[in-house]
Amino acid sequence: MSIQFSKDHEWVNSADANAAVVGITVHAQDALGDVVFVDLPAVGATFAQGDVAGVVESVKAAADVYMPVSGEVVEVNEALRDDPSLANSDPMNAGWFFKVKLSAPAELDALMDEAAYNAFAASA
Amino acid sequence: MSDTELLTTPLNALHIELGARMVPFAGYSMPVQYKSGLMAEHQHTRQAAGLFDVSHMGQLKLIGADAAAALESLMPVDVQGLAEGKQRYGLLLNDEGGVIDDLMFFNQGNDTWFLIVNGACKLTDIAHIETHIGNRCQIVTLPTQGLLALQGPQAVTALSRLVPGVEKLVFMSGGSFAWNGAELFITRSGYTGEDGFEISVPGEHTEALARALLAQPEVKPIGLGARNSLRLEAGLCLYGNDIDSTTTPPEAALNWAIQKVRRSGGERAGGFPGAAKVLAQIDNPASLSKKRVGLIAKERVPVREPAVLENLDGQHVGHVTSGLLSPTLNQPIALAYVQPEYAQPGTEVFAMVRGKPVAMVVSPTPFLPPRYHRG
Numbered sequence: 032m033s034i035q036f037s038k039d040h041e042w043v044n045s046a047d048a049n050a051a052v053v054g055i056t057v058h059a060q061d062a063l064g065d066v067v068f069v070d071l072p073a074v075g076a077t078f079a080q081g082d083v084a085g086v087v088e089s090v091k092a093a094a095d096v097y098m099p100v101s102g103e104v105v106e107v108n109e110a111l112r113d114d115p116s117l118a119n120s121d122p123m124n125a126g127w128f129f130k131v132k133l134s135a136p137a138e139l140d141a142l143m144d145e146a147a148y149n150a151f152a153a154s155a
Numbered sequence: 156m157s158d159t160e161l162l163t164t165p166l167n168a169l170h171i172e173l174g175a176r177m178v179p180f181a182g183y184s185m186p187v188q189y190k191s192g193l194m195a196e197h198q199h200t201r202q203a204a205g206l207f208d209v210s211h212m213g214q215l216k217l218i219g220a221d222a223a224a225a226l227e228s229l230m231p232v233d234v235q236g237l238a239e240g241k242q243r244y245g246l247l248l249n250d251e252g253g254v255i256d257d258l259m260f261f262n263q264g265n266d267t268w269f270l271i272v273n274g275a276c277k278l279t280d281i282a283h284i285e286t287h288i289g290n291r292c293q294i295v296t297l298p299t300q301g302l303l304a305l306q307g308p309q310a311v312t313a314l315s316r317l318v319p320g321v322e323k324l325v326f327m328s329g330g331s332f333a334w335n336g337a338e339l340f341i342t343r344s345g346y347t348g349e350d351g352f353e354i355s356v357p358g359e360h361t362e363a364l365a366r367a368l369l370a371q372p373e374v375k376p377i378g379l380g381a382r383n384s385l386r387l388e389a390g391l392c393l394y395g396n397d398i399d400s401t402t403t404p405p406e407a408a409l410n411w412a413i414q415k416v417r418r419s420g421g422e423r424a425g426g427f428p429g430a431a432k433v434l435a436q437i438d439n440p441a442s443l444s445k446k447r448v449g450l451i452a453k454e455r456v457p458v459r460e461p462a463v464l465e466n467l468d469g470q471h472v473g474h475v476t477s478g479l480l481s482p483t484l485n486q487p488i489a490l491a492y493v494q495p496e497y498a499q500p501g502t503e504v505f506a507m508v509r510g511k512p513v514a515m516v517v518s519p520t521p522f523l524p525p526r527y528h529r530g
Binding site (some may be wrong): 062065067068070086088089090091093 | 175187188192193194195197247380383384455456459481482509
């Protein structure tokens with residue numbers, strides 16, 4: 032299982048450690064409501080785990096997107112920028128935010144698996 | 156405030172049954188959205204008819220031969236000249252001319268005036284009214300009364316099916332109607348910019364009426380989230396955001412609510428709290444230090460309160476008091492206070508969003524043409 036989850040409600044699919052995919056969870060998009068805007072990081076920017084790497088906004092609220100793992104942004108989802116509602120309709124696939132070249136893969140060990148995240152989200 | 160201390164409206168069980176997401180608002184547990192979500196609810200209200208629970212708002216009556224004159228002594232608006240059967244927008248002011256609350260008042264005849272005030276302000280409003288005019292009229296609060304709003308181009312079709320005769324009302328008029336043994340007080344008004352109605356209904360009949368309205372094919376339930384985006388598109392102020400005790404009516408661009416009879420040279424000029432300051436500001440607009448305006452962004456980056464506004468030189472010229480992405484225009488819109496030299500339509504200012512400037516243009520409000528039924 033290569034998809035893991037952060038306490039900030041991001042998921043990361045690290046099947047390719049040179050281009051780990053990051054998005055927001057089903058729970059996060061549901062709490063936010065209809066997403067109308069995303070601000071994505073610049074390709075080539077580097078972030079530490081926990082840094083604010085982007086913004087996701089609905090009509091009623093704005094939320095920061097935190098880096099679930101340290102690394103360099105190697106690609107962003109331009110389709111999401113054009114159609115932010117993908118974050119609602121397909122948050123785990125077509126609604127991905129950006130891809131990261133991991134600089135500290137050991138950080139993945141501290142993230143949650145799906146069952147642990149679902150329990151965390153249900154209790155939040 | 157913890158959930159256990161929150162008050163509930165007569166529709167609480169219905170909201171939960173309908174799958175609403177409940178949030179604390181004005182001391183009440185209120186639906187922020189239902190299952191279809193803010194965007195769908197917003198569009199449904201613009202296209203068909205939306206039902207809103209606004210039972211958290213304060214309802215009260217002022218009764219007595221002196222009630223109109225007494226109420227007029229608290230507000231810069233023409234109360235005594237309002238015809239029976241008509242509704243008007245009013246503003247309670249403090250001694251500095253700041254807005255204590257905005258409200259709707261209605262002349263029900265027989266020296267009876269029906270008021271609807273903001274939920275978050277109702278206790279202080281009632282105390283203010285009792286302190287200042289409690290000796291001049293009877294004040295009857297209606298804490299158990301429900302209040303529903305039915306808004307949208309098909310509201311009249313849906314409501315007139317249940318309550319024949321409401322189709323004859325025009326914007327800002329109203330009257331009493333019977334429904335299933337309940338007495339309803341219905342006005343043709345609202346907070347969305349659409350044609351629609353507000354229905355005051357006894358608490359014990361509120362859920363039955365809401366269910367009967369929701370059974371109409373045009374009607375869906377709408378939460379507070381869409382209520383806010385709808386009112387902002389309509390250019391209507393939200394008390395606590397766009398007006399408060401530190402803003403005067405001229406600063407808030409609400410001079411339209413001050414009829415000539417209460418202005419300098421009018422038959423009943425002044426005689427309300429803060430009159431000297433408010434009338435001086437109307438007579439000499441150049442004396443204003445800030446003015447409320449509408450803004451539309453030139454790019455699609457949402458701008459929210461309390462974003463700072465700057466000019467081209469990076470100088471602070473104002474701040475946003477309400478802002479969101481307009482679901483109808485698909486562009487960010489906002490209400491803001493700016494220095495008067497930046498208040499002309501067409502003026503460009505820059506909202507600072509996460510440290511980056513977003514160009515916005517001062518624009519007339521409402522942002523959409525209103526669709527009130529003026530008859």
